Amino acid sequence: MAYLTQPDYVKYVCSCGQLKPITNLYFCRHCLKIRCGFCICHEVDSHYCANCLENMPSSEARLKKNRCSSCFDCPSCFHTLSTRATLAQPRQPVPDAAGDTKVENKQPKKMYYLSCFNCRWTSRDVGIPDQPVASGGWPERTNPFTTRFNQLLDYYKAIAQQEKQEKLERERKKFAIRGKYITLTDKTGLTGAMARNIAGLPSSESGSSAAIANFTPSQASAEVEELPEDIFTKDVNLKLTTSMAQRLASPAWQPTSVSRLHPLAKLLSVKRSQRCRACDHNLTKPEYNPGSIKFKIELLAYYHVPEVKIISYETVKPGTKSALLLKLTNPTGHEMTLQLLRPEDLPPDDKEEPKSIEKSLEKSLNLDKEPSYYKAIERRPVLSDACRVAAPAALLTLAQRDDAAEYDDDAHQDTGGIVLWRKSNKLALRLEVETSETASPGSPASATLALQYSYRNTVPPAANAQPHRVHTLYAVITLQLGLVAG
Numbered sequence: 001m002a003y004l005t006q007p008d009y010v011k012y013v014c015s016c017g018q019l020k021p022i023t024n025l026y027f028c029r030h031c032l033k034i035r036c037g038f039c040i041c042h043e044v045d046s047h048y049c050a051n052c053l054e055n056m057p058s059s060e061a062r063l064k065k066n067r068c069s070s071c072f073d074c075p076s077c078f079h080t081l082s083t084r085a086t087l088a089q090p091r092q093p094v095p096d097a098a099g100d101t102k103v104e105n106k107q108p109k110k111m112y113y114l115s116c117f118n119c120r121w122t123s124r125d126v127g128i129p130d131q132p133v134a135s136g137g138w139p140e141r142t143n144p145f146t147t148r149f150n151q152l153l154d155y156y157k158a159i160a161q162q163e164k165q166e167k168l169e170r171e172r173k174k175f176a177i178r179g180k181y182i183t184l185t186d187k188t189g190l191t192g193a194m195a196r197n198i199a200g201l202p203s204s205e206s207g208s209s210a211a212i213a214n215f216t217p218s219q220a221s222a223e224v225e226e227l228p229e230d231i232f233t234k235d236v237n238l239k240l241t242t243s244m245a246q247r248l249a250s251p252a253w254q255p256t257s258v259s260r261l262h263p264l265a266k267l268l269s270v271k272r273s274q275r276c277r278a279c280d281h282n283l284t285k286p287e288y289n290p291g292s293i294k295f296k297i298e299l300l301a302y303y304h305v306p307e308v309k310i311i312s313y314e315t316v317k318p319g320t321k322s323a324l325l326l327k328l329t330n331p332t333g334h335e336m337t338l339q340l341l342r343p344e345d346l347p348p349d350d351k352e353e354p355k356s357i358e359k360s361l362e363k364s365l366n367l368d369k370e371p372s373y374y375k376a377i378e379r380r381p382v383l384s385d386a387c388r389v390a391a392p393a394a395l396l397t398l399a400q401r402d403d404a405a406e407y408d409d410d411a412h413q414d415t416g417g418i419v420l421w422r423k424s425n426k427l428a429l430r431l432e433v434e435t436s437e438t439a440s441p442g443s444p445a446s447a448t449l450a451l452q453y454s455y456r457n458t459v460p461p462a463a464n465a466q467p468h469r470v471h472t473l474y475a476v477i478t479l480q481l482g483l484v485a486g
């Protein structure tokens with residue numbers, strides 16, 4: 001797979017034109033296209049705390065400001081804080097009203113505090129009292145700007161709501177102009193109030209306009225607080241001053257002194273599912289349980305597209321031919337036929353059919369989603385043709401993946417032709433790279449290669465579709481072959 005310390009020498013061209021290593025790509029079994037993180041939809045499936053693995057619905061996560069209520073990060077080094085227990089002696093007996101001191105033999109009580117195992121910061125350092133229960137109840141500081149924050153929030157919510165309303169109107173007009181005379185409400189039998197309700201908008205507009213009218217914008221002022229007198233004379237003690245990262249970790253307080261640091265409630269993580277923008281099918285879907293790292297759906301290119309690796313190559317020189325050894329792997333459970341092509345010999349792209357009006361209507365009813373969000377920006381990748389891999393016409397077959405064959409030692413050596421050796425679902429190719437006279441020495445030597453491969457689709461076909469299950473697919477690959485020699 002990918003090596004963390006190595007750059008990606010082999011990159012695939014995604015259907016949107018981005019160049020990505022195979023480990024960063026997805027494969028849509030429904031469109032039969034390679035997709036990348038840039039051209040798919042990312043959706044939040046669930047929120048969870050990475051420390052205590054508590055799961056929560058998104059409404060609750062929003063209420064808790066996307067932070068866990070029982071886990072904390074160190075405000076000094078951002079490592080997770082641990083709860084530690086100590087035995088506290090009960091306080092000295094105090095004289096009661098009658099003036100007698102009752103001496104009770106109290107058991108020492110367990111008290112808890114937070115401690116960082118990484119930098120040794122503890123909640124006691126900043127005077128937070130120990131708590132009698134391990135599971136928190138840690139004192140929360142109130143944000144001094146809460147009122148202003150809430151005013152701003154209300155104001156921006158009102159603006160967002162107005163914009164949604166305007167967009168809804170625009171969409172309605174657009175469809176009416178097309179002569180179809182379908183409005184969202186006619187189409188679905190919803191009343192306007194119901195539609196607003198579904199979209200999470202309040203039932204009247206008066207609230208939002210009032211919030212906008214009553215809002216007082218912030219005023220810039222030329223008068224600022226004077227600096228303390230000793231600012232230029234006092235020695236700076238960096239041990240008592242917080243770093244920029246520490247200040248920005250709690251934006252509401254931005255403490256300048258370490259004595260004002262406070263445990264940071266841990267940010268929640270999300271599980272994402274990813275969806276193909278063209279056909280709306282899921283490409284990945286994680287299991288709901290936050291403790292599981294498995295996926296219900298996992299359409300990674302690494303499992304569907306033949307993998308190309310560089311074994312070795314000769315130094316690329318302008319106007320010469322150099323040797324290149326490649327390894328091809330068939331990751332699928334079916335035999336694969338492969339042929340190398342030049343990128344210009346690829347058949348032209350078949351255009352995706354435009355979306356039906358029904359589909360667009362569905363999309364526009366879902367007001368949280370931008371319609372433009374369904375279209376990825378596509379571009380032609382810049383593929384240099386200074387180096388090109390000579391594509392032999394030979395048709396290669398690659399056996400299906402066999403996990404047991406991983407333990408076999410001996411590879412089958414082929415002496416003639418372009419195949420160097422074969423082993424189970426892998427083979428090594430002996431190829432030639434032609435470098436043009438004009439390639440400038442010192443520039444990166446990047447060779448382009450196209451692959452034609454057979455792909456057996458295991459998606460059950462729709463009832464009326466013909467059972468044509470084996471497809472011919474194409475992939476364009478760029479190989480980084482170091483620098484052009486002088």
Ligand SMILES: [Zn+2]
Nearest residue numbers: 028031276279
């Ligand atoms: Zn798709």
Ligand SMILES: [Zn+2]
Nearest residue numbers: 014016036039
């Ligand atoms: Zn892409």
Ligand SMILES: [Zn+2]
Nearest residue numbers: 049052068071
């Ligand atoms: Zn937690």
Ligand SMILES: [Zn+2]
Nearest residue numbers: 074077116119
């Ligand atoms: Zn720490």
